Structures are given as C-alpha cells and as structure tokens.
Ligand code: NAD
C-alpha cells in the first residue's frame with residue numbers, strides 16, 4: 001500500500017483525490033490546507049480523518065510515503081524541501097517553481113534524499129495527445145520537420161481560478177507551460193525560442209495571447225500558439241490541436257479529438273476522445289482523465305524504480321522554455337533556453 005498525504009484543498013485538488021481513489025494499492029491518509037473550511041469540506045467529501053492546517057506539523061507526524069502538492073506555485077519550494085527533509089516521494093503541481101533557481105534547488109533536494117520527484121505536468125498524458133505522441137514515436141509519418149501545437153479558447157478560467165487574473169504573468173506560465181511541454185514531448189529539447197505576447201482581456205493583469213516559434217535540436221521547427229481571447233465556435237476548451245508534417249506523411253489532431261494520418265496516398269482517421277470518468281464533467285474530462293493517467297505513471301515508476309517521464313529534472317527544460325519565452329517577448333529577440 002502506498003500512503004499519500006495531499007497539501008492544498010482548492011479548485012483542482014478534488015481531481016487528484018478522485019484519481020487516487022480509483023487506483024488500487026493507494027490510500028490518501030492525510031490532508032492539509034491553511035484554510036480550515038476548505039480542508040474540512042475536502043476531508044468530509046473524501047472521508048479522510050487526519051487533517052492539518054500546518055504542513056510542517058503534518059510532515060512531523062508522518063505515516064505516509066509520498067506527498068501530493070496541489071497548492072499554487074508560491075508555496076512549492078518550501079513544501080518540496082520539507083518533503084525531501086522528511087524522506088518522501090513527491091508529486092508537485094505545475095508551475096513547479098517561481099524561478100529556475102528555485103526549481104534546481106528543489107530537484108537537488110529530492111535527489112539528495114534518494115526519492116522520486118514528478119511534476120504534475122499532465123497535458124502530455126492526455127489520451128488524445130498521447131495517441132499523437134505514440135504515433136509519431138512509432139514512425140507513422142517518418143521524420144517530422146514541422147509542428148504546430150495550438151490551444152485557443154475564450155473559456156472563462158477566471159471564475160474557478162481567480163488568481164489567474166491577478167498575476168503579472170498569465171497564459172505562458174499557466175497554460176502555455178503545458179503546450180510547450182507537449183512540443184518538447186513530440187520534438188525534443190529546444191535550441192531557440194522567439195515569442196510575442198499581448199493582453200486582449202482588459203480585466204486581467206497578465207498576457208492572454210502568446211505566439212512562440214521553437215527551433216528544436218532535432219531539426220524540427222514548431223509553432224506553439226496559445227490564447228484565452230479567441231471567441232470561436234465551437235469553443236474547444238481544453239483541447240490542444242496538433243499538426244505535424246513529416247518526411248512520410250502528415251498527422252493532425254483536430255477539433256473533437258479526431259486523429260488523422262495521411263501517408264502513402266491514403267487517409268486514416270479515428271476518434272481519440274478521452275472517456276468521461278464517473279467523477280468527471282465535460283469539458284474538463286480530458287484534463288481530469290489525464291490526472292488519473294499521470295498518477296498511474298507515478299505509481300508504476302515507484303514500483304519499477306524508474307524516473308517518471310515528467311520528472312522534476314525533465315521539467316527544468318519546460319520551465320526554462322517558459323522563462324525564455326517571457327525574455328524573448330520582453331527583449332524582442334530569440335533566446336536560447338540554455339542561457340538561463
Ligand atoms: P487554489 O488556490 O484553488 O487552491 C490552492 C489551495 O492551497 C488553497 O486552498 C490554499 O489555501 C492552499 N495552500 C496554499 N499554500 C498552502 C500551504 N503552504 N499549506 C497548506 N495549504 C496551502 O488553486 P488551484 O486552482 O486548485 O490550483 C492549484 C495548482 O494546480 C496551481 O499550481 C495550478 O496551476 C494547478 N492546476 C493544474 C491543472 C492541471 O491540469 N495540471 C489544472 C488547474 C490547476
């Protein structure tokens with residue numbers, strides 16, 4: 001039995017608790033939130049008796065093997081370091097850290113403890129996205145040379161996550177981070193990035209549109225474009241649309257989770273929609289199912305003694321891309337993420 005403690009009982013955490021409930025051999029034994037009302041609401045809903053308003057107290061009491069950190073980014077470094085000191089495996093929500101320096105310290109702390117650290121970077125684990133990754137890695141269209149990974153929506157994310165309207169940074173840090181990570185999963189690490197950003201919605205502080213051009217070390221050029229200001233029908237939240245051109249054909253993940261591969265003069269198209277889990281609701285079900293998938297991956301890695309694909313160390317590259325994108329937009333030049 002793997003015993004887990006979860007910190008952060010806010011908007012997203014219920015998905016993580018449902019995901020854990022569905023997995024065999026897992027028990028969430030303790031919950032923590034600074035907000036007593038949220039803590040009790042979540043504790044009652046998931047019948048978890050051990051409850052803490054102070055994470056340090058929970059770590060001191062112990063009795064679990066891993067911690068699932070579902071708080072917003074400002075608390076991540078302190079919580080990950082406390083977990084490392086307590087000798088625990090860690091899953092931490094994205095964005096993993098506020099700065100790359102923090103992120104490096106966090107990765108090193110868990111490595112020193114000899115434990116596993118996975119970032120909850122779940123978009124590359126979404127069933128439709130995974131179908132694309134597997135088709136590409138399986139050589140379905142030969143060697144890729146161009147990609148577009150696109151997320152455009154006007155869905156109101158601010159009602160559930162009001163903090164998203166308040167930060168100096170918004171779409172690259174919150175959502176683009178996932179889309180950049182998908183591009184890395186498809187085409188590998190990036191040598192240079194050029195980005196433009198702008199704010200369309202006057203009621204928020206940060207940027208809600210970002211357009212990024214990536215040169216990958218593999219030779220692929222990809223466009224990663226994100227918008228929360230795109231009022232189109234159908235509203236596609238939270239679908240990531242993908243186009244890839246390869247030496248042997250083309251691949252498309254289109255609206256409605258339709259995967260099409262054209263090669264050798266033929267077209268093969270299939271529905272790769274994610275299932276609607278009993279506790280999920282549309283349109284979030286795609287994200288919700290990927291929580292269950294990434295949690296399964298984490299537990300499989302612990303059992304096998306292998307590193308998660310989205311480990312803390314791997315995520316340093318995604319975070320560097322986020323930082324490089326902001327620097328590129330601010331300085332109107334292309335940036336090598338390696339310089340950060
Ligand atoms: P939220 O603000 O609704 O909830 C966070 C909770 O953490 C709050 O209840 C707060 O009281 C608690 N908290 C903060 N610091 C704490 C500390 N030091 N000790 C104990 N409790 C603490 O936030 P949310 O919308 O649930 O988002 C949480 C994280 O999940 C964010 O980083 C967000 O980016 C991420 N998120 C990820 C996805 C995804 O698909 N991966 C989707 C939505 C949100």
Ligand code: 89Y
Nearest residue numbers: 157161174175178238287
């Ligand atoms: O916080 C974001 C995430 O990680 O996925 C979608 C989201 O909830 C809003 O952009």
